[in-house]
Amino acid sequence: MTETEQAALAVALDRGLIALPETGPILVQGLGAGAPLDALPQARTLLLEDFEPQADRLAQGGWTVQPVPATSDDLRARLQTDHGILPRLILYVPGKQRERALGDLALLAETLAESGILALAVANTGGAARFQSDMNDLFGGVGVLSKHKCRVLWAAKGAEFKTGLAAEWIAGATARTLPLLPQKPPIATAPGLFAWDRIDAGSALLAAHLPASLAGVVADLGCGWGYLSAEILARCPGVTRIDAVEADSRAVAVARQNLPDPRVSVRWADATQPHEAAQWDAVVMNPPFHQGRAAVPDLGKAFIRAAAHGLKPGGKLLLVANRSLPYEADLEAAFKSWRNLIDQDGFKLLEAVR
Ligand SMILES: C[S@@+](CC[C@H](N)C(=O)[O-])C[C@H]1O[C@@H](n2cnc3c(N)ncnc32)[C@H](O)[C@@H]1O
Known part of the structure; x- marks a missing residue:
């Protein structure tokens, strides 16, 4: 609108x-x-x-x-x-x-x-x-x-x-299933969701660099149909809980189907709104930078502030973004340290420690 x-x-x-x-x-x-x-x-x-x-x-x-x-x-x-x-x-x-x-x-x-x-x-x-x-x-x-x-x-x-x-x-x-993940059952998805019929290249880059040592309570902010949470479950055996948060009710519906693991809860909520402080050991995200038809880099910045607020001291943020998005000053302001882990194919993978 x-x-x-x-x-x-x-x-x-x-x-x-x-x-x-x-x-x-x-x-x-x-x-x-x-x-x-x-x-x-x-x-x-x-x-x-x-x-x-x-x-x-x-x-x-x-x-x-x-x-x-x-x-x-x-x-x-x-x-x-x-x-x-x-x-x-x-x-x-x-x-x-x-x-x-x-x-x-x-x-x-x-x-x-x-x-x-x-x-x-x-x-x-x-x-x-x-x-x-x-x-x-x-x-x-x-x-x-x-x-x-x-x-x-x-x-x-x-x-x-x-x-x-x-x-x-x-x-x-209508929502349907598509064979998007190799060697895994087809996933539920629906037209109009982010990367609804493919794996986003930026999200794939983040998934490929998820450390197997990632453990404890993890948040997936803006989880879409659940790709990053599914990859965390597959790659990080020490994870005990995933709080997946998503604003689009249709994405929430399919993410719940795609993530039947009892460790995962998918919440229909605004990830940028106040939530409990210092509750997560790690946050993963490919933050949104569009709302409707408009580009809104401030939305990604609000996601960064929300991640910092929810992370425990020493907790880690893994964030993937288009190379051109200006997130570094916000990481500098909200985290103890941050670094650019990878710069590849137009994306940057950033890691920050609370
Ligand atoms: C770039 S997509 C990433 C989706 C998924 N994590 C992936 O990697 O494929 C960003 C997601 O954030 C959701 N989103 C947008 N604004 C949001 C908000 N305020 N709170 C929670 N989720 C939001 C969008 O609906 C979209 O699913």
Whole structure:
């Protein structure tokens, strides 16, 4: 979601191009706090949000929030129980990964009441023209407003709605297993997750240099589908517990399947938020440096501060990052010592001692 997408959607609502239903639930996905969310009736609006920091912010603002479910059945059941009817309005700002965005669009459309309206806002640079044709294919017609370098697209669910196409898009985004780790069972993964159908070269570099002596309680911050935790379990027999933390609820779901070892717990949480100090013997991470479509090196720096806070004195951080990311000053500030262990193929592997 970007501010321009929010602003474009607000214009469409203000102009009455998209009408708020007077009764019944309103379903919203991908829209941040502020306008136009604030114009919606909080008591009958349900927000779908996979990213924990955002879900937390919205819940603190008094909204009812849940992660995007795997199927529309659960969502329909919840809405029927809570409100007696399905939503006659759904507002959606798609994420950047195409399969996931289309799967979510289809899941929302399946949840929409007959003759209800689904409206989405997307930046021109985020594939607005393509979404217009997708909406047209799914609903058999689409209204368009071009505003703030975005398109707002809306359609009613009528006789033209293509249930088969919706099912196809949902299947395209569904979690599946892929043989990503040699000589290991296939791993659970889903489109849209970081390196969802491959091993990231930076993470592989870190895994290859995990010391077999790594022992005790280890944190895997931003664990994704669980690659680094799986490698720790395979390479470091002295590890007694792994605290894997991940903000994306869909990554959490597959990581839990991939890491059935009783030593591992996978938590849906913001790794940068306050946690118990001095609890870990080691932290491993390939920290995120993107949020949505924006590059955010500050996020990686917040991960470094969180690792330092959670490590015991003498505890070790192993961090892999693109060579260009400016993390050294933060390591210098938060750790007793640090060194660049390896510089290879555009990545650097950094080790720091608390
Ligand atoms: C570069 S990926 C690394 C994934 C995995 N560790 C690997 O090596 O393949 C960074 C991960 O951090 C997650 N992430 C982003 N922001 C987060 C936050 N605030 N708290 C926890 N995890 C976050 C992302 O969803 C993503 O899965």
